[in-house]
Amino acid sequence: xxxxxxxxxxxxxxxxxxxxxxxxxxxxxxxxxxxxxxxxxxxxxxxxxxxxxxxxxxxxxxxxxxxxxxxxxxxxxxxxxxxxxxxxxxxxxxxxxxxxxxxxxxxxxxxxxxxxxxxxxxxxxxxxxxxxxxxxxxxxxxxxxxxxxxxxxxxxxxxxxxxxxxxx
Amino acid sequence: xxxxxxxxxxxxxxxxxxxxxxxxxxxxxxxxxxxxxxxxxxxxxxxxxxxxxxxxxxxxxxxxxxxxxxxxxxxxxxxxxxxxxxxxxxxxxxxxxxxxxxxxxxxxxxxxxxxxxxxxxxxxxxxxxxxxxxxxxxxxxxxxxxxxxxxxxxxxxxxxxxxxxxxxxxxxxxxxxxxxxxxxxxxxxxxxxxxxxxxxxxxxxxxxxxxxxxxxxxxxxxxxxxxxxxxxxxxxxxxxxxxxxxxxxxxxxxxxxxxxxxxxxxxxxxxxxxxxxxxxxxxxxxxxxxxxxxxxxxxxxxxxxxxxxxxxxxxxxxxxxxxxxxxxxxxxxxxxx
Numbered sequence: 281x282x283x284x285x286x287x288x289x290x291x292x293x294x295x296x297x298x299x300x301x302x303x304x305x306x307x308x309x310x311x312x313x314x315x316x317x318x319x320x321x322x323x324x325x326x327x328x329x330x331x332x333x334x335x336x337x338x339x340x341x342x343x344x345x346x347x348x349x350x351x352x353x354x355x356x357x358x359x360x361x362x363x364x365x366x367x368x369x370x371x372x373x374x375x376x377x378x379x380x381x382x383x384x385x386x387x388x389x390x391x392x393x394x395x396x397x398x399x400x401x402x403x404x405x406x407x408x409x410x411x412x413x414x415x416x417x418x419x420x421x422x423x424x425x426x427x428x429x430x431x432x433x434x435x436x437x438x439x440x441x442x443x444x445x446x447x448x
Numbered sequence: 449x450x451x452x453x454x455x456x457x458x459x460x461x462x463x464x465x466x467x468x469x470x471x472x473x474x475x476x477x478x479x480x481x482x483x484x485x486x487x488x489x490x491x492x493x494x495x496x497x498x499x500x501x502x503x504x505x506x507x508x509x510x511x512x513x514x515x516x517x518x519x520x521x522x523x524x525x526x527x528x529x530x531x532x533x534x535x536x537x538x539x540x541x542x543x544x545x546x547x548x549x550x551x552x553x554x555x556x557x558x559x560x561x562x563x564x565x566x567x568x569x570x571x572x573x574x575x576x577x578x579x580x581x582x583x584x585x586x587x588x589x590x591x592x593x594x595x596x597x598x599x600x601x602x603x604x605x606x607x608x609x610x611x612x613x614x615x616x617x618x619x620x621x622x623x624x625x626x627x628x629x630x631x632x633x634x635x636x637x638x639x640x641x642x643x644x645x646x647x648x649x650x651x652x653x654x655x656x657x658x659x660x661x662x663x664x665x666x667x668x669x670x671x672x673x674x675x676x677x678x679x680x681x682x683x684x685x686x687x688x689x690x691x692x693x694x695x696x697x698x699x700x701x702x703x704x705x706x707x708x709x710x711x712x713x714x715x716x717x718x719x720x721x722x723x724x725x726x727x728x729x730x731x732x733x734x735x736x737x738x739x740x741x742x743x744x745x746x747x748x749x750x751x752x753x754x755x756x757x758x759x760x761x762x763x764x765x766x767x768x769x770x771x772x773x774x775x776x777x778x779x780x781x782x783x784x785x
Binding site: 310311312320321356357358359363364366367368370371374375376378383384385386389415416417418419420421423 | 524525528529532541542547548551611631634727728738739741742743744745746747749
């Protein structure tokens with residue numbers, strides 16, 4: 281565990297490449313950040329810090345990531361002048377306009393994908409973590425994969441397969 | 449030293465278990481049974497062709513050329529809405545991986561974070577969770593097909609499992625869900641208008657001809673005579689379509705004003721003891737209509753590209769299939785055998 285930690289401190293570039301992270305580290309665990317329904321049915325994720333990440337990443341960085349994502353989704357789902365205009369214009373053209381124009385939601389999703397990629401490269405991959413875009417999980421959860429160095433003996437899961445039933 | 453994983457860009461829909469058919473690289477998504485959809489197309493195109501061929505020339509000359517022009521625009525809009533409804537992804541959600549389902553199960557069984565999921569004001573999820581907790585057994589909860597959670601063992605209804613599932617419409621050959629509901633509504637609305645339009649001008653046409661030629665001679669000519677035989681077919685088709693389409697449009701207008709789905713209405717999800725608890729409703733008819741018709745257009749999750757290793761392990765198949773979501777979409781649980 282200590283050597284694994286050392287590896288992360290002194291060789292942050294070891295996992296700089298996300299592909300390398302997948303190849304040279306084994307998946308130890310996954311944490312799922314749930315949706316926050318306290319403010320309604322719009323897409324929002326909880327900012328509660330999972331205990332599994334306590335030793336891996338600072339609370340402030342995690343909260344900032346989740347809050348930024350929440351802001352992006354709020355912007356995408358905002359119902360206001362712009363969305364009404366887009367809706368009415370699209371209806372008037374029998375929605376053919378979407379063949380040549382991206383919807384506002386799609387534009388924001390691209391921004392989110394870019395942001396997650398950037399966060400993974402700069403902050404999460406050096407700490408042996410990987411965020412999966414919520415869209416890949418049906419907007420249900422933010423999945424954070426926790427990787428351990430293959431050489432380390434401190435893995436909580438001995439298996440690199442993703443079936444969680446074996447872990448219990 | 450580590451094995452090189454062969455990756456290829458897999459479209460999400462290629463991994464999506466379900467009974468949909470896909471075309472055009474996942475851009476077109478329909479249910480398996482398409483027979484009635486072809487019948488719908490045939491009826492609409494056939495009826496309008498008869499109208500354009502046999503009535504529009506007379507009406508354009510004797511009344512106004514704007515009549516056929518407006519009919520053409522309306523017809524094109526109806527077809528566009530029908531195709532859009534039929535070919536759109538209704539909002540199919542990808543199934544949860546086993547580790548996600550297990551994670552959530554652990555959280556709820558241990559009641560570690562139940563309270564943090566929701567406050568007193570918003571208790572829809574709590575209603576669902578309560579139902580689940582009432583029936584769970586110690587070792588395992590199997591998840592219902594509901595809009596928040598799905599497991600790989602979920603057996604989809606007739607063809608798909610979508611967010612805010614409204615109903616499966618055989619006439620459009622697809623399920624109606626969050627993404628394509630507004631197209632479906634506009635289809636029913638404009639088809640009603642088109643039917644009323646054709647019906648009205650059909651009658652106008654008969655009236656004008658009988659004024660020109662005398663009513664009795666019109667009737668004598670009409671049965672079986674070349675253009676007029678088709679007029680009766682038109683009248684008959686329009687008459688029966690009219691009542692069903694206007695009724696359906698009215699029903700869906702009511703649902704939109706409450707921001708409810710057909711599924712929720714049939715099951716009485718927001719009536720009785722849950723009255724006034726619909727979390728999707730803004731409690732304002734205008735706002736509800738604006739959100740449903742002019743709200744943001746949600747992306748198709750099924751059509752998103754995802755790069756996945758070719759040798760991804762298949763989802764755990766040991767959980768038995770669940771009940772059909774059409775009977776108990778929100779609260780059904782299958783007990784672990």
